[in-house]
Amino acid sequence: MLQECLKRVETAFNEALVSVTCIVHAVAVLRRHCCCQLSTKSNEQIPVTFKSFCQDHFFSYLSIKDKVKAMFYHAYNSYLLHAYPLDELKPLSCSGMDTWGSFSLTLIDSLDTLLVMGNETEFMRAAEIILRTVEVDMNVNVSVFETNIRVIGGLISAHMLSGRVKGMALEPGWPCTGPLLRLAERFAQKLLPAFKSATGMPYGTINLQYGLHRNETAITCTAGIGTVLLEFGTLSRITVRDILFLGNPHYERVALKALDALWKLRSSLNLVGNHINVETGEWTATDAGIGAGVDSYFEYLAKAALLFQRPELMKQFRTYVKAINKYIRKDDWFVWISMTSGQLSMPIFQSLESFWPGVLALTGDVDDAQRIIYQYSQVIRQYGFPPEFFNLPKQEAVSKRAGYPLRPEFVESLYYVYRATKDPLLLEIAAEVVDAIEFSCRTRCGYATVVNAEHHSVEDRMESFFLSETTKYLYLLFDPDNFINTDGTVARIIETPNGQCIIDAGGYIFNTEAHPLDPAIVYCCSAKRNSDLEMIARFENNIDLASLMGIFDETLPPFGRGSLSNCCWPTDFNTESVSFRRFLNSAFAKHIYPAAGIHFIVGLICLSAGDSTEEALYDADWPNVYEVDYGKNATAIDEIRFNKFRYRSMPEVGYDVLLTPPLSYLSRFTGLGQVKPRPDDAQ
Structure with missing residues (x-):
């Protein structure tokens, strides 16, 4: 293994000497294949150049990952020792405090991070403690926003990941x-009464025991x-409300009603x-931006569009x-x-805005995301981490808003952009953030909030998101083989009351x-899956293979889903009167075929191959994948593969359904059959 390492290092190092642009690549090779081994096999015969280059200037992915893991456990164990069962740790005084409702919030927020770092034993112990001790019916006022994202989100995620834990009943x-x-x-x-407003948009605060206060x-x-x-959408899809194992749509x-209200109240500038x-x-505050008070609204439009297959949200x-x-x-x-x-009101960069490159990368705007994350990196390299407010004209932190409360948004974007680009320079930046946090924020009892990014003074608070977000994203950056990154x-x-399901396939x-x-x-437990399987069964019972092989009948069941939002049908092809023959002979089909080389009918949905990868990408709502070969005299249709329990790949492949190009690290399933283009297309 060491000799293989040295061979790779020699190639990379020689390239680096020839071209400066290769240095970053050489660094990545050295980190991944050399440094860890050099530290454990120093008695081997290793060229001095490589050994010095590696040991003096760089450290391995493994060492950074271990450093982040140690960082997490120092904070987690300090919370358990000094703060539990209160919400948060006070790392300077080695004590605790309740902040968002007395839920043992840091413990809930840490659950899935424990599994991401491979600690199944502690996950089971912490989950048992939470189930035994956390109360819901309390006379306490809580933030609807914070309770939703931290408590409900943390519990749902822990529930979903618990199936990975060996020995957990x-x-x-x-x-x-x-x-x-x-x-x-x-x-x-308990949060539902907050939505009982005239507009359907939720109030910000609610009492868990008594509901909405009349003076709220x-x-x-x-x-x-x-x-x-x-x-809320995930709860509707996976919670059981009856013997048919159907979720509660309420x-x-x-949540959709609230989103719809916001959308309708946007300005004429679409802000x-x-x-x-x-x-x-x-509107009581009309400042428009992408930072505090607005940020995650945009994030959830994009992510909900992907998770729940709602193209209207992506639009x-x-x-x-x-x-x-x-x-x-x-x-x-x-x-x-x-x-x-559109008049300028505040030329300020806020640290919360650092999430934006990550969402852009997630939705396919990778080049834009990379440019923006490099821009933000200038601030991070100036201070070690992003101050809350940064004055753009003066290029300096705003004096009274210069703190850093261990926020995750910048490293979150590093994670997404790195997953999309594999740019090793982003790992260099992430490693610098790890060092800055370790140097400036570590205390005897955890990690403290920075009061001022210029002189790195700290105060007595450690928010729970340091364990749920910051350390998690940093860890995943340096653990490419983690199950989250599959x-x-x-x-x-697995077997479920709804039949077989495929889970743990990535795309989280x-x-x-x-x-x-x-x-x-989400799909496995949803009512939509039941209706899809029923539709598939009806389709299989009615399909006429003889007709599909060229003996056409205008009364053949139509190959259309009946909705422009689900497939790029031309306007006159969105009704049930459309026959398969009419579709194949349409200008629409003939238009896309020469560009794609292949056209697919996936169950009842059209899907073009879109590129020359020679792989049939699969829209998993519909399991029948056919290759359509346009011959001179007949249309031959061959089933490539049938599997009703395959689940959805990125639905935008080859279409503008979500207006997003496919990203390999988000793909669900690929390679369901090799596709052979027509001979004239291959020329």
């Missing part, structure tokens, strides 16, 4: 039922309204403000992106302006607190 019917899921739903039920303010931030759907409905009256719909997100680029973006920075006039080539088949969608949600489980 799972209820019959898991993943569509389970104690952690029921606890999450109990909290969601109706002013809520935009993010508080728009950051609900991932958790949670998703109230939204910062705060709004949920009873009247009047809304794209509309906002276009407006943001036109009015708010200034040379890869983003300022604050009036949502109505590319869909490995999965598990993180909520805004970095709690990963498995889209396969």
